[in-house]
Each structure stands twice: as structure tokens, then as C-alpha cells.
Amino acid sequence: MNHILDVCKSVYNYALRGHKDWLSSRKSPINICSIISEYIIPGDTPYPNYNYQAKNLTTAKKTNPKLKSVNAQVLQQTLKQLDRAFSEMKSLGKGFPRFKKRMRSFVFPAMLKNYLGCGRFKLPQLGWIKIRQSRPYPEVMVAKQARIVKKATGYYLMVSFTSSKSVPDNLVGKTxxxxxxxxxxxxxxxxxxxxxxxxxxxxxLRKLKLASDPAPPPGARERASLLQRRLKHKNKGSSNWSKLQNRIAxxxxxxxxxxxxxxxxxxxxxxxxxxxxxxxxxxxxxxxxxxxxxxxxxxxxxxxxxxxxxxxxxxxxxxxxxxxxxxxxxxxxxxxxxxxxxxxxxxxxxxxxxxxxxxxxxxxxxxxxxxxxxxxxxxxxxxxxxxxxxxx
Structure with a gap:
């Protein structure tokens, strides 16, 4: 799962770099040369939307073993995520998408046959995985997609089920x-x-301070997060830095x-x-x-x-x-x-x-x-x- 998240992060950032390069190459005026930017991509190159980048991804998987090791649909969903970010930037006025330091989830948009089991679930690339099932599976519904989310306490499986029956809107009541x-x-x-x-x-934060420092200094503000203060004194990337990051998360x-x-x-x-x-x-x-x-x-x-x-x-x-x-x-x-x-x-x-x-x-x-x-x-x-x- 960590490997899949790492590959998805690389695909997302590479696709975002392609978007930014294409937009930067179109900033130069037509009649004069710009000191800031010039055309670095040919003028007939199409906009790198989802279809264009998905086609390039298929070509890259033939020569890149790292991309070949991850399910193709999972990587396509990563490109769709980036495409939705650009759509929301234009329609909802959100900020420009940023490069990701880490990916927290990935999606399997299609399920295999006989994917449900007692206390386990079958995914396309991972096979049967053990889960702590929080509720019974719906009997009359079919699983549409599965998302695996990484949190500080472990991995969580979120399964979306769909049904052919339509649910009516709630009617106005009396009170x-x-x-x-x-x-x-x-x-x-x-x-x-x-x-x-x-x-x-x-x-x-008050509990955090008392638990992290057995002898806190007198008069210290209880609302201050001592763990975050200790974090900046650690060497970034070290074992103690990672442990402290996990405690804060x-x-x-x-x-x-x-x-x-x-x-x-x-x-x-x-x-x-x-x-x-x-x-x-x-x-x-x-x-x-x-x-x-x-x-x-x-x-x-x-x-x-x-x-x-x-x-x-x-x-x-x-x-x-x-x-x-x-x-x-x-x-x-x-x-x-x-x-x-x-x-x-x-x-x-x-x-x-x-x-x-x-x-x-x-x-x-x-x-x-x-x-x-x-x-x-x-x-x-x-x-x-x-x-x-x-x-x-």
C-alpha cells in the first residue's frame, strides 16, 4: 500500500508539472518577446487534460517498471483527481493545485468477482486483505468502488455500494x-x-503537555503544544523525528x-x-x-x-x-x-x-x-x- 501511494504521488506531481509547463509556455505575448517566459512547448501541442495524460500514461507503463507495478485504474483515478482539481479551480474559484508531499488515499474503481468475505475483502491488486468489519455488507447492493485511506492509526477501507432503487426526497413534516x-x-x-x-x-493539548513532559516548568501555559516545540529540535527525517510526527498525528x-x-x-x-x-x-x-x-x-x-x-x-x-x-x-x-x-x-x-x-x-x-x-x-x-x- 505504501508503494502504491508513492507511485500515485509521483504520477500526480508529474501530471501537475505538465499542466504548469503548458500554461507557462502560453504566457508570452504574441507580438513581443517576454523576458519572464518564452514558448518552451510547441504551439500545436494540445492542452494536457485527462484524456491526453491517460494516453501518455499507457505509453509510459510499457517502459517504466515502477508504473507497471501498480494497477492501471488506480493511476487513472489519480489523473482524474488532478483533473477535478483544475475544474474546481475554474468553476468554484479555488486555488491552483499544489504538489503533494504524500498521498493519503487511492481508489479501485472496479471490483473483482466474489470480493466479499467474512472479515476480509478482495481487491484487484492486493488480493484478500483482513479487515475489522464495522458493519454488515448491504445484501441488495453492489460495491461500486473501494478507497484505501492511510491515517496515523492505520489503513481504512471505504467501500461505496450502489443500488438500482431510487430514494425519494424527504417530505415536509409538521413540526x-x-x-x-x-x-x-x-x-x-x-x-x-x-x-x-x-x-x-x-x-x-492540555493532556498532551502533561503526558509529554513529566516535570513541566512552573507557570507554563497549558495550551502550548510541547510536542510541536520538541519537534523543531529534531533532525528532519531521523527516527525520533518520525516517532514524534506519528504521536502528533x-x-x-x-x-x-x-x-x-x-x-x-x-x-x-x-x-x-x-x-x-x-x-x-x-x-x-x-x-x-x-x-x-x-x-x-x-x-x-x-x-x-x-x-x-x-x-x-x-x-x-x-x-x-x-x-x-x-x-x-x-x-x-x-x-x-x-x-x-x-x-x-x-x-x-x-x-x-x-x-x-x-x-x-x-x-x-x-x-x-x-x-x-x-x-x-x-x-x-x-x-x-x-x-x-x-x-x-
């Missing part, structure tokens, strides 16, 4: 719930519930698994409350670069809203939709009046109807009302006994 991504709390619901996220990163994987497990548990609790789940459409990439970048990256709010919540809602038959985010923190759920507030103002105090409520909860109510209007239901907000009304 609805609005969810707002907050700053002080992880999320706030339209029912008035505030959920705070554990500090996954800070807690693990295992810690990062543990933090990620803990966060993801907590996300799934919270999602199932939210799905128990209503049939319709409404959230606001937010660009969480901007959150990771703003003043709340530390809180948003530690809590993983983007992964929760965009990946885990819609998946669990689809799995449990709940209706999931996104609504417009504009003025959700300025509009009042009772009267609809809009009033600007600072980020430090954490409570709504309406000057029109004297209605007071937590700012994040009010935003969640607005999200729920907008979601109901979008699906054709009437959104009505009534003042209840639990509303915070200022005393005379």
Missing part, C-alpha cells in the same frame, strides 16, 4: 426547528436551547474523531425535536479567517452544518433546508422590526414592542419562520410565558 450558528454557544435552537461545544483542541486524529462523534450525537438529538430542520446559508470559510476563527475551527461548525446535519436528516427522514442569512441577527421574531446591534450585544431589546430575548435564539426563530414561508407554511410567532419581558 419545525430553526438552528442558528452562534458565537458564545455552538448552536441555538428556536425552542430556546443553547448548546455549547466542548473545547476539543484545548483539552487534548495520532493526537490530531483523536481530536477529529472526538469532535465528529459529538457532532453526530448532537445531530440526532436535534432530529428528535422536529420534522423540519432549517439553517441559514453561511460561508464558514470566511468564519475561519475572521475574529471567531479559533472558536469556529475548534468546534467544527462548518462540518456540522454542511455535512453531518444534512446527512443525518436524510438518513432519518427529516426535511433539511437552508434559508437566507441576511438580517437574521437584526430582525425581531415577534414584530419583524429591524434594529442594528453591535457584536457585543448578546440580547435583543426591541424598541418597537419591548421584546427581550437572547440574540442567537431570536435568530433561530427568524430562520425557522423563513423556512416555513419557503415551504409554503404560515409562520406565526407568539409571545409565551418563557419570553424575557422587561419588568416595570
Amino acid at each position: 419545525s426547528l430553526g438552528i442558528d450558528a452562534g458565537i458564545e454557544s455552538f448552536v441555538a435552537t428556536s425552542t430556546g436551547k443553547l448548546i455549547k461545544a466542548p473545547k476539543f483542541l484545548s483539552g487534548q 495520532r493526537l490530531d486524529e483523536k481530536i477529529s474523531n472526538t469532535r465528529r462523534d459529538w457532532h453526530f450525537k448532537i445531530t440526532h438529538q436535534l432530529c428528535d425535536l422536529a420534522d423540519n430542520i432549517f439553517v441559514e446559508y453561511v460561508n464558514f470559510n470566511s468564519w475561519s479567517k475572521g475574529i471567531v476563527r479559533k472558536q469556529s475551527l475548534d468546534s467544527g461548525i462548518g462540518q456540522f452544518i454542511n455535512e453531518i446535519l444534512p446527512y443525518v436528516c436524510w438518513k432519518r427522514g427529516k426535511y433539511y433546508a437552508k434559508v437566507d442569512k441576511n438580517y437574521t441577527s437584526q430582525e425581531y421574531p415577534l414584530c419583524g422590526h429591524r434594529q442594528k446591534k453591535k457584536l457585543s450585544d448578546r440580547k435583543h431589546n426591541c424598541s418597537n414592542c419591548s421584546y427581550q430575548i437572547n440574540r442567537d435564539v431570536a435568530a433561530a426563530k427568524i430562520i425557522r419562520n423563513r423556512g416555513l414561508i419557503a415551504v409554503g407554511h404560515t409562520a406565526k410567532e407568539k409571545r409565551t410565558a418563557c419570553a424575557e419581558v422587561p419588568s416595570a
Whole structure:
């Protein structure tokens, strides 16, 4: 598996070099010579897309024994990965693809016959491999492809199954719930519930410091990662450097698994409350670069809203939709009046109807009302006994 990853990395970087050379050779103006770059590739050379590079790969496999030692479809999937990166760069505005220091996964797009076994799986080049099967195989589905992922704790096999049956979309239910991504709390619901996220990163770094240094200096900041400090004093590529890198990678994987497990548990609790789940459409990439970048990256709010919540809602038959985010923190759920507030103002105090409520909860109510209007239901907000009304 390490050999396959190494060959895939070489193919990816070589193909990327071909893309960059072709683009660099076209930067020179037509009427004048450029000092920076000149045509280094003939003008009639076609653009090195997937079809062009896959054809060259077939020719190279005849003379290169290293390429011949790896399954041809695996290398073709690596070229498709690079082609998708260039497509997303143009369509989604992502950055230019970078050269890879290491490949973390590879894909077998086609399966062999009789590939399923009890506690084992048969792959085209590797043959039968033993696995710790986490769940039973689907009986009425066929395996489409298999991906092997390398992590700090070992290799993981991800099998995608396909079925000829179509799954209908979830229908709109009776009860609805609005969810707002907050700053002080992880999320706030339209029912008035505030959920705070554990500090996954800070807690693990504290354990890391105590475990890595038996006698820490007095007054040292617990949140500092001592392992990463020790890493820069090691010789790069040495045995101790590799061991320390593995310890840091295992810690990062543990933090990620803990966060993801907590996300799934919270999602199932939210799905128990209503049939319709409404959230606001937010660009969480901007959150990771703003003043709340530390809180948003530690809590993983983007992964929760965009990946885990819609998946669990689809799995449990709940209706999931996104609504417009504009003025959700300025509009009042009772009267609809809009009033600007600072980020430090954490409570709504309406000057029109004297209605007071937590700012994040009010935003969640607005999200729920907008979601109901979008699906054709009437959104009505009534003042209840639990509303915070200022005393005379």
C-alpha cells in the first residue's frame, strides 16, 4: 500500500508539472518577446487534460517498471483527481493545485468477482486483505468502488455500494426547528436551547503537555503544544523525528474523531425535536479567517452544518433546508422590526414592542419562520410565558 501511494504521488506531481509547463509556455505575448517566459512547448501541442495524460500514461507503463507495478485504474483515478482539481479551480474559484508531499488515499474503481468475505475483502491488486468489519455488507447492493485511506492509526477501507432503487426526497413534516450558528454557544435552537461545544483542541493539548513532559516548568501555559516545540529540535527525517510526527498525528486524529462523534450525537438529538430542520446559508470559510476563527475551527461548525446535519436528516427522514442569512441577527421574531446591534450585544431589546430575548435564539426563530414561508407554511410567532419581558 505504501508503494502504491508513492507511485500515485509521483504520477500526480508529474501530471501537475505538465499542466504548469503548458500554461507557462502560453504566457508570452504574441507580438513581443517576454523576458519572464518564452514558448518552451510547441504551439500545436494540445492542452494536457485527462484524456491526453491517460494516453501518455499507457505509453509510459510499457517502459517504466515502477508504473507497471501498480494497477492501471488506480493511476487513472489519480489523473482524474488532478483533473477535478483544475475544474474546481475554474468553476468554484479555488486555488491552483499544489504538489503533494504524500498521498493519503487511492481508489479501485472496479471490483473483482466474489470480493466479499467474512472479515476480509478482495481487491484487484492486493488480493484478500483482513479487515475489522464495522458493519454488515448491504445484501441488495453492489460495491461500486473501494478507497484505501492511510491515517496515523492505520489503513481504512471505504467501500461505496450502489443500488438500482431510487430514494425519494424527504417530505415536509409538521413540526419545525430553526438552528442558528452562534458565537458564545455552538448552536441555538428556536425552542430556546443553547448548546455549547466542548473545547476539543484545548483539552487534548492540555493532556498532551502533561503526558509529554513529566516535570513541566512552573507557570507554563497549558495550551502550548510541547510536542510541536520538541519537534523543531529534531533532525528532519531521523527516527525520533518520525516517532514524534506519528504521536502528533495520532493526537490530531483523536481530536477529529472526538469532535465528529459529538457532532453526530448532537445531530440526532436535534432530529428528535422536529420534522423540519432549517439553517441559514453561511460561508464558514470566511468564519475561519475572521475574529471567531479559533472558536469556529475548534468546534467544527462548518462540518456540522454542511455535512453531518444534512446527512443525518436524510438518513432519518427529516426535511433539511437552508434559508437566507441576511438580517437574521437584526430582525425581531415577534414584530419583524429591524434594529442594528453591535457584536457585543448578546440580547435583543426591541424598541418597537419591548421584546427581550437572547440574540442567537431570536435568530433561530427568524430562520425557522423563513423556512416555513419557503415551504409554503404560515409562520406565526407568539409571545409565551418563557419570553424575557422587561419588568416595570
